[in-house]
Amino acid sequence: MHHHFIDRRINPKDKSLGNRQRFLRRARARIKEEVNKSIQDRNISDIGNGEVVTIPTKGIEEPRIRHSSTGGDRSRVFTGNREFVPGDELEKPKSGGGGKGGKEGSDGGEGEDAFRFALSREEFLDLFFEDLELPDLVKTSLREVNTFKRQRAGHSASGNHSNLSVIRTMRNAYGRRIALGRPSSEKIRALETQLAEVEARAETSEGADAEAIRLREELERIRRRIRAVPFIDPVDIRYRRFENQPSSNSRAVMFCLMDVSGSMGKREKDLAKRFFMLLHLFLERRYEKTDIVFIRHTHHAEEVDEQTFFYSAETGGTVVSTALDEMSRIISERYPTSEWNIYAAQASDGENFSGDSERCNALLQSDIMPLLQYYAYIEILDEREYDIFQDSRSGAALWRSYQEVNADWRNFAMKRIANRADIYPVFRELFAQKDRQKSMA
Amino acid sequence: MTSEKNQLLFDGSDWNFELLERTYHAIEEIALDDLGLDVYPNQVEIISSEQMLDAYSSIGMPLMYQHWSFGKRFVHDEQMYRKGYQGLAYEIVINSNPCISYNMEENTMPMQTLVMAHAAFGHNHFFKNNYLFKQWTDAEGILEYMQFAKSYIAQCEEKYGPEAVEEILDAAHALMDHGVFRFRRPPKPSVREKERRRRERAEYEESQFNDLWRTLPGKAADKLPPETEEQRKARMQAMQLPQENLLYFLEKHSPVLQNWQCELLHIVSKIAQYFYPQKQTKVMNEGCATFVHYYIANRLYDLGKISEGALLEILHSHANVVMQPDYDDPRYSGLNPYALGFEMMQDIRRICEDPTDEDREWFPAFAGSDDWRGVLKDAWANYRDESFILQYLSPTVMRKFRMFLIADEEKKSHYAVSHIHNEAGFRELRAALARSYDVGRIEPDIQVADADLRGDRCLQVQHMAHDHIPLEPKDRSEVLKYIRALWGYNVSLESVDRSSGEVIQKVLLTEQGEEDLAAKKEETLSYEEALLGVAV
Structure with missing residues (x-):
């Protein structure tokens, strides 16, 4: 079969x-x-x-018309009888169900x-970040510094050897060999064996000599032909061609700024971390490469790794501007704005050294905001304070001076959060896909 | 010892195509020459577990159109499989010519042996020889048809939008169980012929379309005189009423469906029809395949072609497959079709070879017959589950399963054990078990009774109930909505008890929602009674 x-x-x-x-x-x-x-x-x-x-x-x-599992008269065959005899009665379960077959019923129900x-x-993530958008991509419009991306663009007859397209080349060569009638190496081998046989016979038989001569000539002719029609000819060779395609910046760096002074407890740090993570996930989806820079500050600021950033305790006063200074320094050293999209997120409990807030305002306005794509500030409140500070106008010195920045820069946003459940809504609000309205202005 | 070892088809658990080929030939020899099976040519495909999941979700068809419900099944199966709640089947087999069976790559060589014997010979023989499959399904044309269906539906999605297609398919799927001809086979042109005719029709319509006609004043429908009895009869005949195949009826007579929508209904109903025999032969089909693999595996071992280890592995899987938990076991979910089918078929062989007096009394036709192969092949060819059980279920098997029958009557407060596996109970047990495999009873009997085309075009659907068993109300309402969407006008559904003729339930689905007509009647009655009361 x-x-x-x-x-x-x-x-x-x-x-x-x-x-x-x-x-x-x-x-x-x-x-x-x-x-x-x-x-x-x-x-x-x-x-x-x-x-x-x-x-x-x-x-x-997917509804189908089917019999109800209750009602009507029915009889069913079961297996594994041990003690029943005809006439035995069994209690019906109270809540309907299929009786003995109740298991099936409940399974289906669940x-x-x-x-x-x-x-x-x-x-x-698609669903998670659906209808969220990165805020105004100022970079593409204002500072048009195009980066180029190499893209495949067919094949060409000239190029770098590392871009040799073997498949194309061999295909061309094959076609040419067929067209020009290049004898195959099998054919040569066949002739050679034939010749060897004939030569072996030549000692005994007469006609074999003539046959051997004929074969040698044939072989010679074919070899000439093969030399004339090479296996691969320069005309066969093809290279993969690449073109430079202008592309918008595909790299982003995200600065995470956090106050780690004593007033920021475990809860505050945890909330801040959640916010940072969300932002990072979001950026990761939009950019090919995303860097994160963690800057923590008390009365002085330093760049640290993630572990230290979130988990090590630090004592000291609170001078927010130190972190902003550090950020500008790092930007100027490592992240030229022509190559990087820069995002910053700052979390703080809103406390600051008196008089420093004005300096923050000035720093942001003059040095930092012009370089940034987006700056998100979240203030983490005590749950008890949350109700008091519902009104965005009231607040500590830092909040008030940031409001001035907020009024002047479209790519600046500030929000207050008090518990976990706030984070996602606030995040959504910050990145909602609409003309962001300056409600706080 | 060494010479015996050399005869082994394979040794160890890894498989490769050479071993498969060799083993296939050994199996084939037993299947064809010893058992005398008659099979379609085999196409055995090796697939990965992901591909098995894919195959699952498209109800086992190698080609299927796209629909969200298949995706739902897929994500569900995938989740169950990844979490380890549920293993995958070792094989899937398709009733087609050539007979396609999928074997999973994860199977060990002994398992591949079992699977080939089971699917490529057991199921294959059953598909090719059972009268239901022969009569109702088109093994030659199914793949070609599915190809057509898939591309047709894809074209519709492109032309009319996926949402519009989905609407029709959702409704059609809800009616799939009632989209089959149970008693007669519809005359059908070939697929290509049909597709050509459809295209011609569409072209003709496009060429004839003239918007002007729409502006002509139509006749007032309500001026028509009432229908005479003769007219009604003629119309019923012309519309082939009453009609059990709801999809067919809607396809042919719905006033609102466009051609492509009708074609979608036709496709779904065609697939339903293709699977209809499988629903009716679960016990037999699995029994046949299980019997065949069991026989072949043992024969291979007897012939020294597989090792004891391989046989043990096969028997271990076999034992899992034919396990029948007791009624009070948490794993119990009714009778296991593999177990019942296999036991019955093994028992038929026993009755032929080594009958007892009881067997001679119960099965005089074949007890002691020397041709158990012939008896089994006759059963495989000419029965479906219901008739097979009614004909062949022996006291031995009933005793072995320790079957008992429970009567659940609505009016009684207790279940009653009415019969058990003893002399007085065998016949009742057997009849009751056979009934429970009667597809005419498992699925509600729904028919289109009439459609009032002269009046409000209300479609009258009738449910003939057995033993007062009602329909599941929530699903019924949902499906009625789908019928209404396909019909375009109101739909009423009446449940009538088959034996007493009593109307159990009557509902009318209108634009406003579902109305309970039976309840309404009672209400008016009580109102009249109230009036009477006032008058008195």
């Missing part, structure tokens, strides 16, 4: 990707709700790893209320 085996493992996977996308689109609203909710009770650093979501089945159920599945990292 005719049969065959086929190895399908090499076939493309993700045959059902289209179906998956259709499903996500269908359940989009609900999945999104879940995704947004999940931010509140999950560790932000895990967010990037995708997410298992459980969504209600409303809108994704399955209907909630549907659980895993989103990939990409899908999760």
